[in-house]
Amino acid sequence: MTSPIWKVHALSSNTTAALAAFVANLRHEDVPQDQYGYARKSVLDWLGCCVAGTREAEVRALGDVMADMGSAPHATLIARGAMASVLDAALLNGAAGNLLDLDDVHPQLIGHPSSVVVPTALAVAEWKGLSGRDVLTAYVAGYEAMVRMGLAMEPELYDRGWHATGALGVFGACAAAGHLLRLDAAQMVAAFGIAAAQAAGLRELFGTSSKCIHHGKAAMAGILACLWAQRGTQSAADVIGGRFGMRTLSEPVRTERVLDGLGTRFHLAQTCYKRHAACGSVHAAIDAALALRERPGFSVDDIERIDVRTHTLSVSLTAHNEQARTGYEAKYSMHYALALAFIEGSAELAVFSDVHVADPRVRALAARIHMSADPDMQYVEAMPSELTMTLRDGSRTVLRVDTPKGRPSNPMDWSDMAAKFRQLAAPTLEPSAIEQVIEDVARLEDVDVRALMQRLSTAEDAAAQAVAA
Template sequence: MDSASAISSDNTTHLLAGFVANLRHEDVPVEQFGYARKSVLDWLGCCVAGGREAEVRSLCDVIESMGSAPQASLIARGSKRSVLDAALLNGAAGNLLDLDDVHPQLIGHPSSVVVPTVLAVAEWKGLSGRDVLTAYVAGYEAMVRMGLAMEPELYDRGWHATGALGVFGSCAAAGNLLRLDAQQMVAAFGIAAAQAAGLRELFGTSSKCIHHGKAAMAGILACLWAQRGTQSAVDVIGGRFGMRTLSEPVRTERIAEGLGTHFHLAQTCYKRHAACGSVHAAIDAALELRERPGFSLDDIDRIDVRTHTLSVSLTAHNEHARTGYEAKYSMHYALALAFIEGSAALAVFSDARVMDPRVRALAARVHMSADPDMQYIEAMPSELALTLRDGRRTVLRVDTPKGRPSNPMDWNDMAAKFRQLATPTLDTATIDRVIADVARLEDADVGALMQRLSRATTHTHEVVAA
């Protein structure tokens, strides 16, 4: 660890910088790469599907109108732009539909920042899938450890960790790939932190995805500038006017604890449903109740939902959702759609379905309340109580929805999710090849993988036009 010789052990930024700069593939327990491959495939599906949306197409129009060097692929767009522009667009596309993974203690989405970063930089520099996986671990650890240090107070103050702390994840991932030394990484973290942003006020709007894209872009920019000798704060994490100006406390001991020996990828939570993670337990309960013998929608008089206080905070403002996107952040409409459609897949959350009189009538019968005793460990629990017209009452509580570590989605589940999200955009042969490439990502040709994902544009336009 030559570059760590000037690094101070009592400076948290220095410690994290040393970890990132010196992390190599052989330093990471092999099982962590299994989690990483699942997250890469999961994010790719989210990105391909998000690329079909009008907001991503319009952001792409803005980027392409400016022009930039063809360094990295714009997924499903059939073109290349600068590594910064690719990270921005792909990062935004990967979160737009809110199907990307989360880490509960981060209260944010690590992969929708880290994966677009590593793929853009690796494609640009001609790096290997082995390099991609190592850098993903470095970025994930940096981002999640910042969350452990600052949450939940950061969130309570109105910051969205994916943007505000995602700059550390992107910076760490890019720095590892670009082989910054530890002193350069200290500077890069300072430059990245200067770009920290992301406000919860944007939740429920499609522009929230800019938090993810900008964080990915900011981390790469920080590394490229620091690599050229630019200096910055010596301890932006623990310093008096550093990250603590966003929120206090900054528990620096949580960043240092087990750094390099304990990894957090096993706590990743994946989304089976195309909605905010705070409603997944309730959706699972609704789908289970719906399959019980004798169930009939016509029998429901009232639906009472007792849930975690954070779930109420995230969804109560969309009690009267008018669009599919608002319904993703609405307990009332997510449940109504799940009960009526028997699914909470992407296609269910359409504007037309949300405005369906049957959906609106059932949503009006949903009554939500917060239970301060419910604990958010892997997920936000929910208890559904159905009161039927004849007075009977059925109650079901779900603490851990599918996709959480103790109720996991395995590789076959992730492949099925990718197929579902990618099928409107990619042909079957390409889908099969992408799944196979990610399954053996250490040995895959990253440039060829990105070319396959990029070539989808013709198929995409046909689907949109239809």
């Protein structure tokens, strides 16, 4: 019996060729069934994030730009009542899915795989009339490509100021799109090279509404790379391992981690889901704050100060927004995320608004929150946090959380994901459409993607949508 082609390539020195062969030759039955369970959760989670994100002014503005430019009707702009080219749909939907910072993360990638891979797969599948089964296989291909690149390049890439979702997301989008477009291994090598040429994404944008462009552009770039390669365009032979390839962004590039267990070991079980509408680095601290708030006799007015001891990366990500001015900045502020959680009793989407951030009570409590880095804390599934709450009477309570809700060892199950989707979609979609989408994703292998996407359009316009051939 011959070995799968990607295993043969994995024995060579060409990392890009091995990954390309894996993507081109992956079959649905090659993936353990439990991985598809994680994939369905991630699809539903991202859809809820995207529907909610479409209500924001920034997404509407991006959609208006596309409308002004004109676009072929290939794929649905979710919850907008319109269609666009496959490239524009991936861009807009990808941006919308991350804007509110509720989308899933992978801890070793230090990024958001689903907000790149899902909009890519759905746009291409809708355009080409493919099935949910095809989407799930493509999602696995894209997720593995993106996460394996993260394993090869993190944390050094992140430390240099690159956002992995943009810089490495092009590999995830390229893999998902290439698998759906049936590129062969040689075409995938070229597509990865073209995708890598578009790698971008800067951490300086964190805490602003424009950060989400990293996600949308990565999705768009991956599809564009595949379409160009499909037409015969050539590129670098090994953009991952080559001397002037990805290592020009950051070193080292541990190519062996891209290949290790390729095709036999999958990483979807490590996905971390968010129940709080904030940067994942503050979730452990928020869980601790909400638990402290439930103590008998608790009153926010009794708090003298809160001391937070947390992972060094959490300090790096959130300390600069100590004086948050907007809801977006508060998502990346330990001080304001905790103040909102203590006062509002929640860290859900509605809490992170400009109005709440400007509340004098929130600002006063944020000023009494003090943060320090603990170099001994390990980032495995989450960034741990220990809160010490000192009251005005001098009493102190200490509570540490290592794994907030949504992490693999403290998971959100399907019912949790369905509840999150209902909450995020309720202001936009009809109740019947919400329940049908949940049912569709639960049995995604058997679902027509065009029918699913039509349900995700706005109710008043969905019936008028013409499905592009």
